[in-house]
Amino acid sequence: MKFLEEKIFKVIMICAAMIILFVLVYIIGTVFYRGFHSLTLDMITKLPGGGFYLGKEGGVLNAIVGSLYIILGALAISILLSVPLVMFINFYLPAKSIFASLIRFSLDILFGIPSIVYGAFGFAIMVYLGIRASLLGGILTVAMLIMPIMMRSFDEITRLLSRDLPDALLSLGATKYEMTKVILRQLMPGLVTAILLAVGRGIGDAATVLFTAGYTDNIPASLNQPAATLPLSIFFQLGSPVEEVQNRAYASAIILTVIILILSFSARYISSKFSKNKL
Amino acid sequence: MISQNHQHADDITNSFPGMNEAIILRKLIVNQSIRVENLDVYIEEQHILKDINMTIPEKSITCIIGPSGCGKSTFLKTLNRMHDETPEVKITGKVFVDDENIYGPGVNVIDTRKKMGLLAQRPCPLPMSIYENVAYGPRIHGIKRRKAINQTVIQYLQYVGLWDEVRERVHTSATRLSIGQQQRLCLARGLAIEPEYILGDEATSALDPLSTKKIEELFVKLKEKYTIILVTHTLRQAKRIADYIIFMYLGKIIEEGPTESFFSNPKKQLTRDYLSGSFS
Ligand SMILES: Nc1ncnc2c1ncn2[C@@H]1O[C@H](COP(=O)(O)OP(=O)(O)OP(=O)(O)O)[C@@H](O)[C@H]1O
Ligand SMILES: [Mg+2]
Numbered sequence: 001m002k003f004l005e006e007k008i009f010k011v012i013m014i015c016a017a018m019i020i021l022f023v024l025v026y027i028i029g030t031v032f033y034r035g036f037h038s039l040t041l042d043m044i045t046k047l048p049g050g051g052f053y054l055g056k057e058g059g060v061l062n063a064i065v066g067s068l069y070i071i072l073g074a075l076a077i078s079i080l081l082s083v084p085l086v087m088f089i090n091f092y093l094p095a096k097s098i099f100a101s102l103i104r105f106s107l108d109i110l111f112g113i114p115s116i117v118y119g120a121f122g123f124a125i126m127v128y129l130g131i132r133a134s135l136l137g138g139i140l141t142v143a144m145l146i147m148p149i150m151m152r153s154f155d156e157i158t159r160l161l162s163r164d165l166p167d168a169l170l171s172l173g174a175t176k177y178e179m180t181k182v183i184l185r186q187l188m189p190g191l192v193t194a195i196l197l198a199v200g201r202g203i204g205d206a207a208t209v210l211f212t213a214g215y216t217d218n219i220p221a222s223l224n225q226p227a228a229t230l231p232l233s234i235f236f237q238l239g240s241p242v243e244e245v246q247n248r249a250y251a252s253a254i255i256l257t258v259i260i261l262i263l264s265f266s267a268r269y270i271s272s273k274f275s276k277n278k279l
Numbered sequence: 280m281i282s283q284n285h286q287h288a289d290d291i292t293n294s295f296p297g298m299n300e301a302i303i304l305r306k307l308i309v310n311q312s313i314r315v316e317n318l319d320v321y322i323e324e325q326h327i328l329k330d331i332n333m334t335i336p337e338k339s340i341t342c343i344i345g346p347s348g349c350g351k352s353t354f355l356k357t358l359n360r361m362h363d364e365t366p367e368v369k370i371t372g373k374v375f376v377d378d379e380n381i382y383g384p385g386v387n388v389i390d391t392r393k394k395m396g397l398l399a400q401r402p403c404p405l406p407m408s409i410y411e412n413v414a415y416g417p418r419i420h421g422i423k424r425r426k427a428i429n430q431t432v433i434q435y436l437q438y439v440g441l442w443d444e445v446r447e448r449v450h451t452s453a454t455r456l457s458i459g460q461q462q463r464l465c466l467a468r469g470l471a472i473e474p475e476y477i478l479g480d481e482a483t484s485a486l487d488p489l490s491t492k493k494i495e496e497l498f499v500k501l502k503e504k505y506t507i508i509l510v511t512h513t514l515r516q517a518k519r520i521a522d523y524i525i526f527m528y529l530g531k532i533i534e535e536g537p538t539e540s541f542f543s544n545p546k547k548q549l550t551r552d553y554l555s556g557s558f559s
Binding site: 094095096162164165166167168169170171172173174175178182185186 | 359361364365366367389390392393396397398399401403405406407415416419420465468469472
């Protein structure tokens with residue numbers, strides 16, 4: 001009986017792994033198969049020319065730059081708020097604080113809200129303030145979208161930290177603030193993981209930026225100009241009746257994937273540099 | 280067996296109302312440095328330390344012995360106010376360090392912790408290099424000069440017998456050290472803040488006999504300058520280095536006294552049982 005259970009469980013585990021692998025390979029395969037031939041140098045170095053969406057020449061540089069601006073801006077804001085918040089609820093509030101549970105609970109709810117709601121919410125506020133769809137609007141809305149996941153995942157990792165390190169620091173006569181600085185070094189890999197999860201959610205999302213960042217064929221020169229993004233660019237290209245343009249949509253998807261990969265590797269690299277020695 | 284002993288412990292303390300006489304006598308003879316009065320500690324409604332009264336003589340080694348879970352670590356933490364960080368711990372009573380009640384109003388916790396160098400039971404290197412681990416304490420307490428820090432680091436690493444082992448890699452991560460090396464590093468780190476008291480919670484538990492001997496010699500040397508309280512599970516270690524012994528059981532002090540008479544002539548049945556190894 002026990003033997004049978006073990007067998008069944010093993011089969012389930014292997015099936016699960018196979019399904020995930022299959023889906024992954026299928027998606028990446030399709031994207032590469034359809035997009036690879038359209039992935040030219042022009043795609044990443046040129047702005048869309050007139051009639052780009054009908055098959056004329058050009059590239060998606062506008063969307064690449066726009067997406068990078070928005071995600072980096074949103075990351076900067078979220079990191080600046082997430083780190084203090086997580087340090088506060090973990091090390092400044094007592095272990096069983098009701099206030100901390102309330103914050104965690106709110107973050108869980110915020111995390112579950114669909115991105116289109118953030119988009120609509122951001123848009124409503126912008127209308128109220130009289131701001132047009134712009135880079136700034138996109139950055140703020142995406143920041144709202146990714147903040148809950150960044151805070152919550154960083155918090156989970158922080159909670160796993162044993163009490164030994166904070167206790168050791170306090171025993172040496174460190175203040176809470178000095179203690180927090182050392183703990184952050186220990187938590188750097190965890191912070192990077194949280195950031196990457198946030199990037200994953202933020203960079204591929206179309207619904208938040210649809211109304212708030214708008215769309216343009218140019219690169220925004222200031223925060224109050226509209227900005228294009230890769231997800232929307234993909235969406236518009238897929239909507240074209242021309243097959244060549246649809247293939248370019250897949251090429252854009254490859255570009256998006258590569259951007260995420262580059263961000264991942266550089267984040268890991270920076271964190272490993274950071275967590276070495278010196279204070 | 281355990282509950283029986285518990286009963287036993289109560290009986291014994293009740294039947295010796297005059298057991299504080301020894302303490303009073305000692306107060307007259309030696310300079311007191313730590314004095315604990317009517318200390319009770321509760322953790323989540325559990326009574327962990329029960330009416331602790333004691334005097335720790337200065338510039339000597341006091342060993343606290345007792346079975347696992349009797350409250351030795353909890354007691355050491357009350358001496359440097361580490362329990363402040365856990366609100367579920369309730370403390371009543373007084374702890375005088377150099378005649379100042381550290382639980383009194385207006386006491387600076389940071390200063391108290393710096394003064395009472397607590398070495399935790401589990402060594403925990405900071406996420407930085409070996410060198411920076413030792414330099415950290417002096418740095419946060421305001422020492423800036425490179426030369427001074429350099430000297431401090433080398434001196435304390437030599438003290439704990441780690442310098443020769445790590446001199447080639449003092450700038451590599453401390454987490455890669457073995458547990459025994461980490462324990463000595465934490466000792467060096469704790470000494471480097473130059474506390475006035477050393478509270479060691481099984482400071483040699485992960486060491487081989489030779490390093491243990493070195494650390495014991497270090498403690499004996501250090502008692503010229505410091506007042507030292509050590510928790511240990513090794514009775515022989517207590518015998519070797521302690522001047523005074525305190526035996527705790529289930530949150531109470533059962534018996535205390537100078538090492539010699541404590542071991543040669545224990546007064547309580549419970550102490551005799553513990554020393555003969557009938558329970559641990
Ligand atoms: N944070 C806590 N929450 C609940 N109970 C605790 C806590 N800390 C300690 N205790 C309890 O207090 C008692 C004393 O623990 P303590 O760590 O002081 O024992 P100890 O004498 O140091 O034992 P050991 O020799 O195993 O280190 C134990 O029963 C333990 O379960
Ligand atoms: Mg202990």
